[in-house]
Amino acid sequence: MTQVKVQPPVAKRIPKELKIHGDVRLDDYFWLNQREDQEVLDYLNAENAYCDELTAHTKEFQEHLFEEMKSRIKEDDQSVPYKYNGYWYIVKYETGKDYPIYIRKKETLEAEDELLFDCNEMAQGHDYFRLVGLNVSPDNTLISFGLDTVGRRNYTLKVKNLVTNEILPDSIENTTGSASWANDNITLFYTKKDTETLRSDKIYKHKLGNDETNDTLVFHEADDTFGVTVYKSKSRKYLVIACYSTLTNEYHILNADTPDESFKLFQERIRGVEYSISHYGDNFYVVTNSDNATNFKLMKTPETATGIENWQEVIGHREDVLIEDIDIFKDFLVVSERSNGLNEIRIIRWDGTEDYYLPFDNETYTAYTGTNVDFDTDILRYGYNSLTTPSSTIDFNMVTKTKTVKKEQEVLGGKFDKENYVSERIWATADDGTKIPMSMVYRKGIKKDGSNPLLQYAYGSYGSTIDPYFSTIRLSLLDRGFIYVISHVRGGEYLGRQWYEDGKLLTKTNTFTDFIACSKHLISEKYTSKEHLYALGGSAGGLLIGAVINLAPELYKGVIAAVPFVDVVTTMLDDSIPLTTGEYDEWGNPNEVDYYNYMKSYSPYDNVKAQDYPNILVTTGLHDSQVQYWEPAKWVAKLRLLKTDSNKLLLKTNMTAGHGGASGRFEALKEDAEEYAFLLDLENINN
Template sequence: MRYTILPLLSTFALFSCQNESNEMVQEPDARKISTRLEKHGDIRIDEYYWLNQRDNQEVIDYLEAENSYREAIMKGTEPLQEKLYEEMVGRIKQDDSSVPYELDGYFYYTRFEEGQQYPLYCRRKGSMEAEEEVMLNVNELAEGHSYYQVSGISVRPDSKMIAFGVDTLSRRIYTIHFKDLETGEIIEENIPNTSGSSTWAEDNRTLFYASKDRQTLRQDRIHKHKLGTDAGLDSEVYYEADETFTTYVYKSRSKKYIVIGCGSTLSNEYRTIPADSPDEEFVVFHPRVRGLEYGIAHYKDHWYVRTNHDNATNFKLMRTPVSSTGVENWEEVIPHREDVLLENIEIFNDYLVTDERTQGLNKLRVIPWNNPSAEYFIPFEEETYTAYIGNNPQFDSKVLRYGYSSLTTPSSVLEFNLETREKTLLKEQEIVGGYDKTQYRSERVWAVAEDGVRVPISLVYRADMKQDTGNPVLLYGYGSYGYTIDPSFSSSRLSLLDRGFVFAIAHIRGGQYLGRNWYEDGKLLKKRNTFTDFNTCGQFLVDEGYATKSSLYAMGGSAGGLLMGACVNMRPDLYNGVIAAVPFVDVVTTMLDETIPLTTGEYDEWGNPNDAEYYEYMLSYSPYDQVVAQDYPAMLITTGLHDSQVQYWEPAKWIAKLRDVRTNKERPLLMHCNMDTGHSGASGRFEAFKEIAMEYAFLLDLQGISE
């Protein structure tokens, strides 16, 4: 065996984890096997490198031992976990359905049935009063599978067939299947090893899709499939040779073009063909240039280009004739603005709608084509919220569909009449059992970082339970890839708020909450800003009396798990407990291994450690490498055996090293490894709440809350 089990009496005072019989609880202790890793003359000794053998039964045994240990330690919280789970599931409208949208004479929607884990994808012809047609009942398809995920449902132009992707392992490797909507049969023909998404040409016979490199899982090829032929004979229409890029394919909203997109952190490139001529050669829209980012949308005689061309850091909108797409023909529609990030656009016959971010808040701007000076913004009233452009498939519509949510307002779908400016609420997420938003408060405050930069924090709490000082506070963060964690509603979060917790989001650098520069200042050789920003936010909440160090908790997942690891290494005294979900913590080793999914495509995010400067900088914050002999807060670490984004061995190695090095053995270090799933957790809509209930129980028990 490559690990041993050491006895540890559960002395963790607040955890109701001692067995009633006062039995000894066994703490896993991974065996050390030294592996010498050398780069740039620097030598690292990794004593847990052996845990990266997914097919080694000894590794599986160790992961299962970790699960058994966590279950034993948290056994006393099982009634609380069950209560939390029942609360969360009890708030869900089980027979819920989405707002229908019209496309090609059909109204499409998704609905759930009472007690069922998976959705039904449905449509009605002509109107919502017509007979329902169930295109896919995922509950039936998922029978016998511990994990089942459907992705990329693509309706053929004649509306008689769909293609859809299926993943049964949670590695994000999909097999495309076909269903004849006239006969109701899923035909035998299928295409393995794809991204799950596919795009029909207008001939109703040709399908384009992306396949993956089987080792790195990079989407590197676009294929063309002819219905009724062997997928093994599919022609390759594009190969992306640059390992820092991925590729994908889609159809323009106008349905006039098939588009192959290629993207890296810093650059984009597109190729197009007419959608009714699937056998033509793809033509490059504009060749890639390092640092040039752009996206394209077709409308009538022009392509509209959202781009950072010519130092437009926050992006601007250009357009170019369909016949001449070279950058020399691009003309400005919306100029670059230093204080406004242009995030998205939606084009209608009579209006242009933009999704812009100013001082962290989304704003939807309406610009009439025939009178641009008559532009206006759709009004929003809350101090902190999120709004976004929804599904608008029709160019000739006078109505914009958009989404809205806040920390106190359930997710909503609205329609806004662009002419009359009348707003209609189509659907607001129903909270079963009732929900009174007036009982909750949200606000936005600002902390000051080490370099003087002001960092925003969004907060929500139950007004009648918030204390003047010393509340239990859960601070959440991410801070990578320019991805913004917007302040949106969560029904499961009510279980924390109703027990007196304050929930806070730290809008730290590395995201784009305050514009593109906010992202640029939190990556590569400025990555440490992300971590110091988060700790600054935590210290601010303590200094301002929202929390104390004994009531402040932190949580983040994936790259946010890296955030957790770096922050507790830097300020272990600041947090009473930490949840690190699927954490990316072994930064240097992973980024040196080009066979691991995501590595090469993320050199422009983290840096390439084959360069000594980046190697040294990464090493300075890599959570696994920077574990030192000090007291650490209580931690719950989650992972999935089949995770394709962050390999399971990163958190497994991390917790093993933490246990060995830390100086406070009485604080719990727990790991939950889901042996059936990957990065996104369980596939069923109720199963995911079991893990959330476990995480909340961990926090509540640390805080001494047992009910």
């Protein structure tokens, strides 16, 4: 590994006192939160230059990794077609092009292509480009869509005439990018964002041809801990406004045939009661945790009497099975469940004559229902993959119980054979005795002698479960001797809803100590050693990485923290920042002293201290709306000041992107190649 004697940038220190609850925190780098300030931009550019200089010896290797990753991807590819309202819809990619092309075919797949959008043409002249929210009108002549050319997830809503191929003059700024059509083909309902916090807080009604200033406000979510969205039921009968927070839901419904009438409250919000609704026949089906159904249950209620007092049980609550979602068809109900961490898909006939599960026999895998927009069909589309098995799209006939693999992900290059890899699930024991599952993959033939480089990944927040999934990119690590591990720490929902409850608010530190317990287990079982163990996390997973290296830095040779949420206390005290108020139920409200003290005890930025840290690569985006760039920038500045080692500390800021990084499918690979080169370089692997 080449050592380059270059002096790192030093951020100036301007102490700022932050006072609350009689406590004072000194923040030397608060000034970095001025996005437009030239001195801030100069500092970020200096960090980029320093990062580039210290990794210059890996540039050729990065390019090699990029080409290797790219070579496995089928460039001229297309999605499995799905049929909706008389048309087949397809997404295509063409060789050498970064962005998708959307087409449709009328009635039959043999029909000629109708071009909806060529994003490669639309993206020209933009450093960042993203098209979202495609929604076709009931008469198939119009399509609404959202555009973002900054990366801040703030979309301009537009409409295209599919008969004339003209973009209509209708243009609405500051939206989520998605919209829903009423059945009259001229009325659109859409969601507006607060201009400062970017909270989705208002639903408007737009009539085609009208200026945005004449749009009608139909719903305003005044509670700043909630967001809102609007969509149409799969039955196409109802328009639905969904109000959501971390712990609570509320819905409002309107017959899509009468868009000028008022939405009707489905069931008013009750703090702590979550529910989701699906329409079928004369009823709504409700997945809910009401009455302490921690893992959720399925209820139904007449469409004329939707209050909670009318809900009747269809599938009861079970301690060992989490109900995640349902899909409704004319003759079948499909329930997505999770048992012992594994996905299960249950199929029930409405007439009660059948009730069975799809068979899956792997030790660790991912299965999920796919695009099932057609109501009157016996075909269930689902996806399947595992750490060793490329992703498949499968059509399952729920009557004949036969399946057709519509597409299996191709891994090009001629070198991949899934028989060369092994996946397994193992369990570590946390400090409190809880068993923590891990899913891992590696090439056959590794020895458990402590010499293997190992990358340990986790997320662990919002009840978001990281299922064991296949990755062609990851092969670049596996084929160079790395073991890859997903630690299913508390804060996710891998082992049910309680797994989430035990890793948030005043139990958040379980997420971090679980990860450390997994690391220690991997070392004690000689999968790896402290000299070869690496950790990776992004966003809230970046918070995990920051907390872990404060608590147990000696366990890791290097870590990558991608767009990390590391300044928890300051961010959660600033209700002008996007997401903050909506996250009180996840992290706590630090305006309350107990939450403040607890947050302060683990917030990575507040707990940086004079000690040795591992090698660290931190990435961020200047326009990130989820985790503001200044959090990682401040964290790196403080680490530079206090750390007592000579290990690498690198900050890479994408000056033209946001939370998701680069927008092109191959540009994003360059970021992966940079991260992998950082890890491999630390192992003295350079080819």
